[in-house]
Amino acid sequence: MDVAAHPVEQHEAHDHIHPAPTGFIQKYVFSIDHKVIAIQYFVTGLLFMLIAGSFAELMRIQLWNPKGTFMDYHTFNQMFTMHGTVMVWLVLIPLVTGSLGNLVMPLQIGARDVAFPWLNMLSFWLIPVSGLILFSAFLLPDGAPAAGWTEYPPISIQQGTGGIFYCLAIIVVGISSTLTGLNFLVTIFKMRAPGMTWTRMPLFTWATFATALINLFATVALSAALLALLFAQAFNVPFFDPARGGSPILYQHMFWFYSHPAVYIFILPAFGVISEVLPTFARKTIFGYKMIAFSSLAIAILGFAVWAHHMFPSGIAPWLQIPFMILTYLIGIPTGIKIFSWMATLWGGRIQFTTPMMYALAFLGTFSFGGITGVYLACVPVDFHEHGSYFVVAHFHYVVGGGAVAAFFAGFYYWFPKATGRMLSEKMGHLSFWLFMIGLTGTFMPMHWLGLEGMPRRYASYEVFAKAFPDAVFWNRFESLSSSLMVLSVLLVAINIIVSLRSGRRAGNNPWGARTLEWMISSPAPYYNFKKIPIVLDKPYDFTQPLPYRNLDDEHQDPYPVPSEAALPRGATAAVGA
């Protein structure tokens, strides 16, 4: 045996720190540092959000008049298809799991990076590739995909080549997302700091763990569904063609088996963010730590058993509909456990109304609202009535806009100081919060009653409906005006970032007086994260106890952290804290 051919480098296990790269390309472009990758995900996601948001605005302009003469109907179909596709796969997944998960999770478990940093870089770079494939479809003679973000056959097969680009783009995102899930799972299993047992893990990490499970297992099923659709479109393989023994319903099964859990890919990290933000700004221990942690897992597992509730009107067997209805109701239990635990966390706390806290508090309302209409839709007869209507649009946007996006902004305002070392402006933060929330309510609340009245979704014109329900014109114009507030809000976020990077106040290690591990190191975190790997003695959330860490790099860390001057509004000097 040729043992000497490759001499073994003997490392001291504790002090193995790689030097930071110095070249621009290695440092900022093809970086393998999880913190830089998180920022790359964020910038990419925000850009795609502005593009997909402008598609939505174009649709709202179209719906200003019931006749809908702003664009032709085929363009409208492309707009709503691309809006959904881009928002789901190129905005929410990069922002929520890619950006927040990458930035925070390794820091929270006391690791120096994720398990496979190179794979992490690959995961990120697949996202812009996918975006290029998807957007290049606009150049095709038939235009971009136009069969809705779900791309149900047979319409998706009949529409021309756009669907092929859709399949390719989403398979690429699927691979990226699967690799991220794998990476995060291994990181959380194998790389937690000594003493960080499963029941001492911060709740955002718990949520990331549950999300990574879905990422790994469900996303492959999506790739399979789209591979089948790709074969059907490009090579005429009859998976979905009834004339040759296929079935269009089969695609819906394959698609929703992923895409229902996919909704939890956005919402579970959101739950994690809320579980971090609420105790920090209520200055109070999280209520029901274990219940919150395990209910994330319960949601992840139950989420795999409810997919057919998207298909009640598609003609699945009646004996299948009732079990799927009941299983869907069951998801309300772990979700309710979380909502009530968060409310109990707030009870008796000393609440500080910072921007992240505003988003988190609003989340409790908007997400619960969207969740309850979801329970309502899961009821088979109601779903038959509402499935093709704006009620579904309202429900979905409350869950995703008022849930995932609101919580993402909470996490963004909360961890921005950690990522950049600068504070964001609280004034602009509050303004963008109110713009977003008023815009969200104004846009999607009226859709509930429009849907109940029977306004069909995905229509480029609602002339017929407006004859039966004349108020529809007023409400649609109201929605169109309100939706622009959300665009202003996101633009304000971008301005806030630029101003903060130029002249924001220095954040210091721990501006919010939070207690999880990421706040025990400098902001922005050094390349190696932790010089000494910390030792964890307990859960992080008990504000009445000294910090449960030993071996921290910063030996002068106050055992009872309080919000710093930088986190308070200018001029305020009073000590706010535990």
Place this chain on the structure above:
Amino acid sequence: MAVSAKARSSAFLERASVEARFHDVDPVYAETRDIRTLGFVLFLLADCILFSSFIFAYLYLRTSAPVWPPVVDGKQIEHLDVAFGAMNSIVLFGSGVTMHFALESWKNLKKAAFNFWIVLTIALGLGFLSGQAHEYLSAPMTWTGSSFGASFFTLTGLHGFHVFAGVVFLTVLAIQANRGVYTGSKYFGLVAGTLYWHFVDVIWVLLFFLFYLW
């Protein structure tokens, strides 16, 4: 790579130091191997989902068809040739056995035996692939003609692609092993290759049952 050493639990360090004393494994490598093994097993699990999605599709189409095999142009498709399929299966399963021997020889520091077994494994893998090629050319249906053909060619095609990737994988491993990349205590690549090859075998058991025996 993520070789950056991260010493974590004290229990881990204890275990690693025991290994180091008795097996000459340095703790950093042991840890890296742990991380990579878990990563690779999770990759294989994810791959299982890929196959099971298409198997689900096949079961769905098959159980909802009025007759099986389906009727195309007024003629029922013939069953696949079970005898030939069984022979080809034996070739693939045999390669699983030889791969097991290859890894065991490496662990026991028998390099000549390792080379013999891994070359035999690669040859059997290629044999299976040529059997598949024959099967495709003489199949009683086409990819686009019926749901049977769609499922059969997609699933066995995916599997065949995995076998092909496995043959490439094992060839690279054989070359690396002979260049001295692996040592008596550091041979994660070979373990991964063996795991992958067994995985491909297990998938074939299912496919053989679904398409030939059922």
